[in-house]
Amino acid sequence: MPIARFVERILHLIPVLAGVSVIVFLMISLTPGDPVEIMLGDQRATPEQVASMRRDMGLDRPAVERYFVFVTNAIRGDFGQSFFHRRPVSAVISERLPATIELTVAAMLIAIGLAIPLGVLAAVRRDTILDRIATVGSLFGVSLPGFWFGILLILFFAVQLQILPVAGRLGYAMEVPAVTGFALVDSLIAGRMDSFWEVLRHLALPAFTLGLPSAAILMRVTRSAMIEVLRADYITFAEAKGLSRARIIGLHALKNALIPAVSVAALETGTLLGGNMVVETVFGWPGLGRLVVESIFARNYPLVQAAVLLYAVTYVALNFAADLLYTVLNPRVRL
Amino acid sequence: MKEQVQNASGDAGTPLLAIQGLRTWFETDRGIVRAVDGIDLDVRRGECLGVVGESGSGKSATFASVMGLIRKPGRIVEGSIRFDGTELTSLDDRARRAMRGRDLAMTMQDALTALNPALRVGTQIIEVLRAHDQAASRSAATARAIELMQLVGIPAAESRIADYPHQFSGGMRQRIMIAIALACRPRLLIADEPTTALDVTIQAQVLDLIAGLRAKLGMSVVLITHNLGVVAAYCDRVAVLYAGQVVELGPTAEVIAAPRHPYTEGLLRSLPKLEDLDHPIEPIVGQVPDLISAPEGCRFAARCPHRRDSCAAAVAMRHVSPGRQVRCVLAEGAAP
Numbered sequence: 001m002p003i004a005r006f007v008e009r010i011l012h013l014i015p016v017l018a019g020v021s022v023i024v025f026l027m028i029s030l031t032p033g034d035p036v037e038i039m040l041g042d043q044r045a046t047p048e049q050v051a052s053m054r055r056d057m058g059l060d061r062p063a064v065e066r067y068f069v070f071v072t073n074a075i076r077g078d079f080g081q082s083f084f085h086r087r088p089v090s091a092v093i094s095e096r097l098p099a100t101i102e103l104t105v106a107a108m109l110i111a112i113g114l115a116i117p118l119g120v121l122a123a124v125r126r127d128t129i130l131d132r133i134a135t136v137g138s139l140f141g142v143s144l145p146g147f148w149f150g151i152l153l154i155l156f157f158a159v160q161l162q163i164l165p166v167a168g169r170l171g172y173a174m175e176v177p178a179v180t181g182f183a184l185v186d187s188l189i190a191g192r193m194d195s196f197w198e199v200l201r202h203l204a205l206p207a208f209t210l211g212l213p214s215a216a217i218l219m220r221v222t223r224s225a226m227i228e229v230l231r232a233d234y235i236t237f238a239e240a241k242g243l244s245r246a247r248i249i250g251l252h253a254l255k256n257a258l259i260p261a262v263s264v265a266a267l268e269t270g271t272l273l274g275g276n277m278v279v280e281t282v283f284g285w286p287g288l289g290r291l292v293v294e295s296i297f298a299r300n301y302p303l304v305q306a307a308v309l310l311y312a313v314t315y316v317a318l319n320f321a322a323d324l325l326y327t328v329l330n331p332r333v334r335l
Numbered sequence: 336m337k338e339q340v341q342n343a344s345g346d347a348g349t350p351l352l353a354i355q356g357l358r359t360w361f362e363t364d365r366g367i368v369r370a371v372d373g374i375d376l377d378v379r380r381g382e383c384l385g386v387v388g389e390s391g392s393g394k395s396a397t398f399a400s401v402m403g404l405i406r407k408p409g410r411i412v413e414g415s416i417r418f419d420g421t422e423l424t425s426l427d428d429r430a431r432r433a434m435r436g437r438d439l440a441m442t443m444q445d446a447l448t449a450l451n452p453a454l455r456v457g458t459q460i461i462e463v464l465r466a467h468d469q470a471a472s473r474s475a476a477t478a479r480a481i482e483l484m485q486l487v488g489i490p491a492a493e494s495r496i497a498d499y500p501h502q503f504s505g506g507m508r509q510r511i512m513i514a515i516a517l518a519c520r521p522r523l524l525i526a527d528e529p530t531t532a533l534d535v536t537i538q539a540q541v542l543d544l545i546a547g548l549r550a551k552l553g554m555s556v557v558l559i560t561h562n563l564g565v566v567a568a569y570c571d572r573v574a575v576l577y578a579g580q581v582v583e584l585g586p587t588a589e590v591i592a593a594p595r596h597p598y599t600e601g602l603l604r605s606l607p608k609l610e611d612l613d614h615p616i617e618p619i620v621g622q623v624p625d626l627i628s629a630p631e632g633c634r635f636a637a638r639c640p641h642r643r644d645s646c647a648a649a650v651a652m653r654h655v656s657p658g659r660q661v662r663c664v665l666a667e668g669a670a671p
Contacts, residue, residue, distance in 0.1 A: 233448035240402055240443075241463040241515065242436030255453040331499040332452055 009323070013316055020312040021074065024305050025067050056081075057302075079306035084298055089306045093288060098181030099169060100287030103280070104272050106203050107211035112265060114215040116254075119222025119261075124249060126227060134219060141216025146275055150209040150282040157205060165202050167284035170195065206283040210275050214268040221264045225257035232256070259330045266322030270315040349420070350377035351555050352401065352523055357414030359393075359400045366627040370396040370409070372579035375652065378523060383549060383556040385570030385587060387563060387602070391623050393579040394559050398525045402441050403431040419522065437467040440521035445532040446508035450500040456511050457496035460484070463518045483514040487544060506537035513544065520552055527559045542569055563606060567591050572658075575599045578624050578634040581652065585659035595661040597639045633663070641665055 036053050045053075057080065058066050073079065079089035122134040158166040170176075170183055176190040184203075187196035229235065230253055238252045276289030284290075288307060295303040359371035371393045378384050388394045400411050403423065416423040418439065423431065443449035451459060460480040461473070470476035477496070484492035487510040500508055509529065516524055526545060530538035546569055549556045558570055566573050566587055573590050575583040575598065583596040594600045601619040621638035624630060630637070636646040645664045652660045655667070 233443055233445070234451040236404060237441075237443055237449040237512075237515075238451065239404055240435055240441040241466065242432050242434070243462060243466050244432070247462065247466075252451050252454070256451070259453075330453060332501050 009320065013320065016316055017313065020309065020316075021071055022067070024309050024312070025070050027305055027308070028301050029063060029066075074306075074309060079309075080302040082295075082303045083300045085303075089303045092291065092303065093306055093310065095181065096286060096288045096291045099183070099285060100273075100276055100280070100289055102182050102184060103203065103206055103210060103285055103287055104269065104276065106207035107272055107275075108214065108265070108269050110207055110211035111214040111218055111268065114211075115218035116222055116258075116261065118215075119219045120226055120249065120254060120257075122219070122223045123226030123230060123257075131223075134223070138216035138219045141212045141219075144212070146209055146213070146278045147282050149212065150206070150279055153205045153209060154283070164205055167282075169202050169286055170199055206279050206285050209282070210272055210279045213275070214265075214272060217268060218261060218265055222257060222261045225260045226253060229253045229256045255329060259326060262325045262329060263322045266318045266325070270311075270318050273311050273314060351380045351419055352376075352378040353415070353417040354397070354401065355415040355417075357397065357400060357416065358412040359396050359405055359409060360412045361409040363408060363627075368626045369579055369629060370626060371400060372626075372629065374414070374576075374579070374581055376574055376581060376584070378555050378557055379572075381549075381553060381555055382571045383546070383558060383569055385566035385573040386557060386559045386576060387561060387566055387573060388576035389561055389623060391578070391626065392576040394576045395527055396579075397576070398441070398527065398557060398559060402435060402439060402525065404435075404441075433467070436463050436516075436521070437469075437519040438521055439523045439525065440516035440519070441525040441527065442509075442512050442516045442529055444528040446512040447500065447505070447532070449512055450508060452500055455497055455499055456484075456503070459500075460496075460511070460515050460518060463515055467519045469519050479518075480514075483518055484511070486517075486548070487511070487514045489514075505533055506540060509533060509537070509541050510544065513541070513548070517548060517552065521554060523555045523557065524549070525557045525559065528561075529558070530560070530562070530565065538565075545569075563591065563602060575602070578629055579626060580634065580662060581660075582635065582662045583660070584652075585656075589656075589659060595655055595659070595666045596635075596663050597641050597665075598635045601638075 077090045082089045082092045085092050118134050122131040125131055157164040176186045176192050176195050179186050179189050183199040238248045277293050280287045280289035281293050292307045354376045357371055357374040361368040374397050386394045399405050457480055461476040464470040464476045470479055481492045570587045573587045574581050577598050583599045604617045607616055624634055632647040633650050636642050650662050652662050653666050655661050
């Protein structure tokens with residue numbers, strides 16, 4: 001792809017992000033009542049304390065000025081102080097982010113690992129029992145609410161069978177020094193295979209719960225794309241060439257069917273960020289999702305603002321990545 | 336071009352491909368579509384056979400059956416397809432696949448849809464060589480692919496091998512498809528409407544290319560088309576198909592000069608005449624019969640200007656002169 005087009009695409013992201021920043025900024029301004037009092041909630045505070053907090057948050061200045069201060073600070077990674085952690089928001093978030101990324105990547109790997117083979121198989125064996133099971137199964141996958149399904153999994157695998165842990169990320173005895181914050185990577189750095197295995201065991205249920213709905217959607221997209229592609233002339237021509245069935249399906253058909261699947265996968269990864277809040281809460285996973293849920297209940301607005309902005313940026317970035325991947329898979333498309 | 340090329344592995348006297356009593360039916364919700372309904376046809380060694388008919392005449396389904404590319408809900412109900420002495424209909428999938436692309440090859444109507452848009456043309460040429468063990472190594476296969484691209488007249492083949500199909504012009508894409516079909520030096524090339532998707536100026540180039548390669552490689556060619564002009568220029572013999580059956584078969588020059596079946600006559604009359612452009616084109620009135628409930632007798636009777644009572648009974652192919660057969664009650668002539 002020409003560099004100029006690439007730069008142009010990146011520049012297109014600026015208005016989107018600007019819009020998001022306005023909405024995030026307005027979150028506080030549009031909250032009915034005095035944000036300081038809402039944030040203080042039931043806590044008793046003297047009028048002096050309230051006034052000093054208003055000053056700290058810059059609420060005594062005009063909205064336009066506050067917006068530009070907010071944006072310039074945000075670009076520098078400064079989202080103010082997390083009210084109840086009494087530490088910078090950015091520090092609190094970056095501490096929790098790796099756990100969420102770890103969970104999301106694991107969920108997406110499970111989703112892709114299930115969806116692509118099942119979707120291909122369902123398309124190739126169309127209208128067989130296998131196809132029906134996969135299609136009906138995907139309906140369940142989409143419809144099951146995460147919190148309920150997660151609890152079911154806990155009851156079965158952790159309580160009944162007792163083969164997987166109930167919640168959390170790593171037992172205290174297994175703690176490894178945090179270098180990257182990614183427990184799997186840190187375990188490897190520390191050379192602790194027992195910890196690595198333990199993280200995987202903790203990861204299994206939440207990742208599966210989080211990934212299942214995406215797997216279901218991705219499976220359907222893959223299936224219908226494959227059915228469409230298998231009807232194409234180039235598949236007949238590939239057969240006329242005497243190629244093996246494996247090559248026709250695995251290369252000729254799949255490479256074309258993956259084009260729509262990839263965009264959906266990228267969008268789904270964005271959706272997982274939302275799903276994280278529920279799943280992390282159910283499984284006591286110490287990630288960003290749970291932090292955001294806690295912060296919403298605690299009316300910890302600076303943190304919620306930062307998190308929403310981060311979600312938006314991630315979502316936009318994932319879309320951009322999907323477009324890039326699209327051009328790799330589909331040579332006819334240039335950005 | 337019309338010389339008979341001796342094939343090393345076979346007897347020059349027997350046809351390369353012999354189709355007998357072929358019936359390929361498609362089971363649809365409306366009923367059984369008898370797309371191919373009793374076709375007898377030979378392709379001789381080294382010849383170019385033209386197969387003519389309108390859409391739904393069964394010409395494509397016949398040769399899809401030969402290639403082993405009939406998919407559900409279609410199936411070969413009965414009949415025999417012998418290729419150089421081997422009965423194809425009784426072979427298992429694996430053996431058939433081994434022959435496809437190696438002994439029998441096919442090109443499709445539109446190279447734009449027949450070539451995979453997501454794969455480089457080099458990959459698409461190389462894979463057919465590799466599938467049939469025609470190249471010892473990847474580099475040998477690449478070299479052979481470049482050679483094939485040069486053979487079909489693609490300029491700067493070395494650099495264009497890494498391009499994708501959409502980067503070529505329509506004519507060049509058609510040439511690449513031909514290169515793929517000819518990669519393993521097949522003995523039979525089935526060219527299904529090779530020019531329909533092309534500009535008129537490119538059509539002749541592609542047909543000349545096929546004719547030239549046929550002479551060079553000594554293969555037989557089946558040219559499926561609805562264009563009698565193409566048949567007249569390139570084919571030794573012609574088979575006219577109507578509603579799933581062969582209705583007229585013979586040397587091209589004879590059939591075109593003196594058609595014996597009313598349908599062939601109608602086809603020729605519906606062509607615009609260069610020497611007499613004021614002469615109105617005469618379309619054949621009526622439509623191809625529904626192949627689910629085709630009439631028992633002559634299938635063309637409903638549209639035939641010479642229809643008579645005897646047309647209601649089934650009509651067999653009649654030998655009218657050496658090498659010429661017609662499926663019509665009016666046709667009389669020499670014993671076979």
